[in-house]
Amino acid sequence: MPIEFTHVPGKTHPADSTVPFFYDFAETATKLSLIEEVGFQKIVVDDQAGLLTNMDIAARALDRTSSLGVVLTHWAGVIEPTVAARQLAGLHAKSGGRLSLRMLSEPLNDDDAEARPVGHTLVWQRIDEYLVLLKRLWSNDRPFDHEGAFYSVRAGYVPRKGPHSADMTIRMGGQSGTALRVAGRHADVFELTPGSLDEIRQLMERVRSAAAEHGRAGRLRFALPVRIRSEDNASCQKAVEIAGSPAQIALSLLPYAVLGIQEFMVVGVDRPREIATAGRETIALLRNSLARREADVPQPGAFAAGAIREARAG
Template identity: 75%
Template sequence: MPIEFTHVPGKPANGSFFYDFAETATKLSLIEDAGFRKLVIDDPAGLLANMDIAAQTLDRTPALEVVLTHWAGVVEPAVAARQLAALDLRGGGRLSLRMLSEPLQDSDAEARPAGHSVVWQRIDEYLVLLKRLWSNDEPFDHEGAFYSVKGGYVPRKGLHGGDLTIRLGGQSDTALKVAGRHADIFELAAGSPDEVAQLMQRVRGAAAEHGRAGRLRFALPVRIRPEGWSGASDHKTVEVAGPPARLALSLLPYAALGIEEFMIGGIDRSSEIARIGRETVTPIANSLARCDADTLAPGTFASRSFTGAHLR
């Protein structure tokens, strides 16, 4: 089973992972060499900074895919569609869009709709418009509950067109309805394997209503805290600690559920990135790729051992 690893930069109190792009460029090279395939861009400076960082990252890395964090309501759909299509072209098709339900910083309280269901209705309309703008051959008009578009058209489509990968998350029925309609990758909430499996089942059910259950892939946030490394625990993420074999034991039950991507946080220093790539990411990815379906069947872990020898 192929497994992808995505690097999720932290948000240190003293600045951004991207504050010095000369230093960041070195880290990006390390991230690629360590076996990570994707990088999440979710900078505290907000959406416009995210787009600038995404452009710089795509320019400085030959293969690393960029997961751009975005929020409906911050930029008008027609403007966002043009900017995102340009980024997708710039990166040769290495861009995906990660939609969050609310901006982390929003000084304009009136711009934020009240109520959880309304937030997700706005996201739904926003994504419908983005996809239409990325794929239409002629300008169109749209008058909806949240957006008005006159002569909407993006002349320079991205390489993905209307099929740009969309990432969503959430746990409420309202969020899952939107995810079922739009998500190509669903970012799961952390929990025990049983809890994660239940959420996956709910998401697949929501996607099945749109004939999309077979298109879904799942990503799980993981915080790695190897023994001897300092770092605060984040109770919102699955946290695994220890040497590579123990990390593998912690992740294997989740891989058995059909999760194809681990979003790794907690490793921002160059030495950490290099070490976790050498001792954890690459060995685990190689080991999981060699495992057959029987090895990864749920419920088999109690009777099977997974030692460091499997990681060589």
């Protein structure tokens, strides 16, 4: 089974732990090359400076790498859909299709609050309308008008979209029924919340059920956050967090892989030595373990059942 690894940067400046990963891009470019080399397929761009900074960082990261995908964290309501669609389509086309969009929820801004009550449902309704508009702008062949609850578009059109723009991967997450309904309609990758095998299985079933209402259950892929800690920080692990040393992580991820999770989002490996160790001890070990186990399985389903039994016994 193909397993992908995504690097989720933290804050790692040696003199100031609050400085983000992308602060010094000359240094970051070296790390990006290493991240690409050791086996990561993607990197998340989620800078605290906000959406416009994220777009700039994403563009530079795509320029400095040849195969690494960039997962751009994005929010509805920061810029107009027509502007966002044009900029994102340009980045996606220029990179050869390596850009994906990670949609997060965020409270409506103060201006919106004056016109309507702020609430969880409204936030997700706006995300839904925003994504509908982005997809339409990426795929339409002529200008169109749109009048919705949150956005008004006149003669909306994105020229020079490139051959892959309509196929940009959308990533979402959430646990509420409202969030899952929107994710079921739009998400290609669903980012799970860490938890036990049973908790994650139940959430995956809920997401698939929501996607099935739109005929999309078979299109979903699942990603799970993982934190790699040094031996000194092992005691900091939370009750439902998948965390540990690189080698321990490789073994503990086996049963999650057989549940159908195809991507692990790795947090906590930002320095070159940590990145190299994660590639050698987590990525390589997990892939080799999966390959060996699958080669030894005499019949379908035995691998999954055995790995889950081992995890529960441990």
